Amino acid sequence: MSSSTTVRTARRRRTLRMAAAALTAAAGLTLTACSGSDATGVRPADHTDTEASAESSGAGSSTGAQGSDAQAGPGAKADSKADSKADSKAGAAAKQSGSGGAANGAGAGSGVQRCHTSGLKASFATGGDAVPDSNAGGSTTTSIVLTNKGSSTCKIGGFPGVDLKSENGGERWSLARSSKKFSSITLKPGDSTDFTINLALTKEEKGFYQPAFAVVTPPNETTALTLKWPWGTLVDQRSATHPATFVNPIG
Structure with missing residues (x-):
């Protein structure tokens, strides 16, 4: 190979190396620019x-x-609506259950009913010591017995109303009540209780009152039971403030 040919070949190789170096440098600049963009924290447009x-x-x-x-x-909307409906139904059911429970509780807690006139029988106690002492004046008493003639247990307590009536019914005496305390008594079918009436009996021919009937109204009732009066005359104190004839509570 001649010397001139050798020189041209060397020049070509140097030129190619320089071109390759230039391309490498350009690629490095491009990579540096991309790296710098990431370092600034710039986010993609869709974030x-x-x-x-x-x-x-x-x-x-x-x-x-x-x-x-x-x-x-x-699907999510349907689930949400379904949950809402389920909650509403559950709340309604709870309210109905609560009201039902309250009603049932009230029925269960009502217990034994009070004694009504239609289920009671009344009578004067007439045996032995029950007979009032006609010589005792205002310190004697008589008793009226109330018996549960019904088929169920009942409760009774308080003051009965007692009106005395004359033979023709024209003269009526509503007896006053004492200040004694009282409580309820439970009567099973066939059981009895009583209350007493303080009496001011008299044998005088003046100022007396002769009852023919005793009209007894059980506590909290409006219907009465009528009994024949079995005893003598009373001191007429129908207009007195503190009469000696008055009613005591049951039991």
């Missing part, structure tokens, strides 16, 4: 600041999560 705020704030994150559930699609 908005909304995501960043959601990540930095707990409240925003919670709100976003609820919003996502609400907008997750038709």
